[in-house]
Amino acid sequence: VSLRTSDPVELLAAARAGDRRALARLLTLVEDSGAAAREVAALVHPLGGSARTVGITGAPGAGKSTLTSALVDRVRRDDEDVAVLAIDPTSPFTGGAILGDRVRMGDHALDEGVFIRSMATRGHLGGLSVAAPAAVRVLDAVGWPWVLLETVGVGQVEVEVAGEADTTVVVLNPGWGDAVQASKAGLMEIADVFVVNKADRPGASEARRDIEGMLSLAGHGHARVDPSAEEVDPVAPWRPPIVETVALDGTGVDELWQAVRAHGRWAAQTGELDRRRARRTARELERIVAVRLLAMATELGEGATFAALRADVDARRLDPWSAADRLLDGFGPGRPAAG
Ligand SMILES: Nc1nc2c(ncn2[C@@H]2O[C@H](COP(=O)(O)OP(=O)(O)OP(=O)(O)O)[C@@H](O)[C@H]2O)c(=O)[nH]1
Numbered sequence: 507v508s509l510r511t512s513d514p515v516e517l518l519a520a521a522r523a524g525d526r527r528a529l530a531r532l533l534t535l536v537e538d539s540g541a542a543a544r545e546v547a548a549l550v551h552p553l554g555g556s557a558r559t560v561g562i563t564g565a566p567g568a569g570k571s572t573l574t575s576a577l578v579d580r581v582r583r584d585d586e587d588v589a590v591l592a593i594d595p596t597s598p599f600t601g602g603a604i605l606g607d608r609v610r611m612g613d614h615a616l617d618e619g620v621f622i623r624s625m626a627t628r629g630h631l632g633g634l635s636v637a638a639p640a641a642v643r644v645l646d647a648v649g650w651p652w653v654l655l656e657t658v659g660v661g662q663v664e665v666e667v668a669g670e671a672d673t674t675v676v677v678l679n680p681g682w683g684d685a686v687q688a689s690k691a692g693l694m695e696i697a698d699v700f701v702v703n704k705a706d707r708p709g710a711s712e713a714r715r716d717i718e719g720m721l722s723l724a725g726h727g728h729a730r731v732d733p734s735a736e737e738v739d740p741v742a743p744w745r746p747p748i749v750e751t752v753a754l755d756g757t758g759v760d761e762l763w764q765a766v767r768a769h770g771r772w773a774a775q776t777g778e779l780d781r782r783r784a785r786r787t788a789r790e791l792e793r794i795v796a797v798r799l800l801a802m803a804t805e806l807g808e809g810a811t812f813a814a815l816r817a818d819v820d821a822r823r824l825d826p827w828s829a830a831d832r833l834l835d836g837f838g839p840g841r842p843a844a845g
């Protein structure tokens with residue numbers, strides 16, 4: 507297969523045969539979200555479903571990339587393959603953090619069992635919330651059994667993307683208030699496993715106590731699934747374990763990986779994994795429909811352009827609901843009902 511091909515069918519065949527450049531090109535097509543992205547989505551969808559996804563999120567600089575790199579080492583010790591999708595929140599023009607991630611992930615550059623990709627959040631329609639799941643699906647279809655998804659835990663979309671993994675790891679640091687910040691950012695709700703990274707610094711046990719306190723407030727009982735048990739009680743609630751790590755030297759990373767795998771077993775055995783995936787599908791479908799409806803409404807012109815209607819709303823000549831009616835009127839009698 508010529509590497510210059512941009513035919514999704516050829517690219518997918520090559521990628522499934524292990525061609526990494528073909529995989530990279532498929533991901534670029536998905537990221538560009540053009541017509542080819544839809545073709546890729548249609549091709550890969552029936553092939554997916556076996557990858558386990560792990561979201562890794564937390565405040566900027568919490569050590570997510572260092573930890574992800576250490577997790578990659580850990581996964582490789584079991585001789586399992588692992589792909590990393592690092593969602594980069596920074597402007598595609600600076601690329602600073604992408605470079606940083608490349609340096610940190612550089613140790614794995616020659617490892618055939620590791621695939622690392624940074625994805626910039628572009629301004630296109632639907633953006634990250636549509637492109638990230640599509641990229642994960644490509645990695646899944648190509649046969650990567652583990653997909654680690656690093657996103658910075660600020661901003662609703664980033665938190666949402668991390669929270670839609672099969673297992674979500676929230677990375678905090680020692681230091682007063684980090685758990686409070688995490689709570690405000692909506693990270694407490696999505697955490698399946700907590701990490702107190704930079705545990706070489708003072709305050710790790712206080713951070714742990716803060717998280718414990720938050721969990722109890724949030725109604726998590728003390729019942730706890732034994733992370734080392736192979737079989738789980740099908741009705742036992744999952745109380746997110748808290749793992750202390752020093753990502754720089756790998757301390758605690760083994761325990762973290764145990765916790766991630768334990769959550770995966772628990773989720774699979776209790777049916778939570780299926781429920782979570784079904785919710786994820788529903789939300790993805792909703793997003794795509796919303797994005798497409800908006801695109802259609804925006805494109806409908808002839809006196810009801812988006813810009814003109816917005817000006818009318820701005821000037822209080824029209825209320826927003828009536829403006830939306832006018833946009834959607836263009837869809838004809840079957841248009842979506844108001845409210
Ligand atoms: N002391 C200490 N420093 C750490 C540890 N883990 C990471 N760091 C340092 O923290 C800084 C940020 O680490 P990154 O892995 O880039 O953090 P990140 O969360 O990926 O950062 P962004 O992607 O930019 O949000 C780097 O200078 C790391 O070397 C740790 O366990 N202990």
Ligand SMILES: [Mg+2]
Nearest residue numbers: 570571607656
């Ligand atoms: Mg990072």
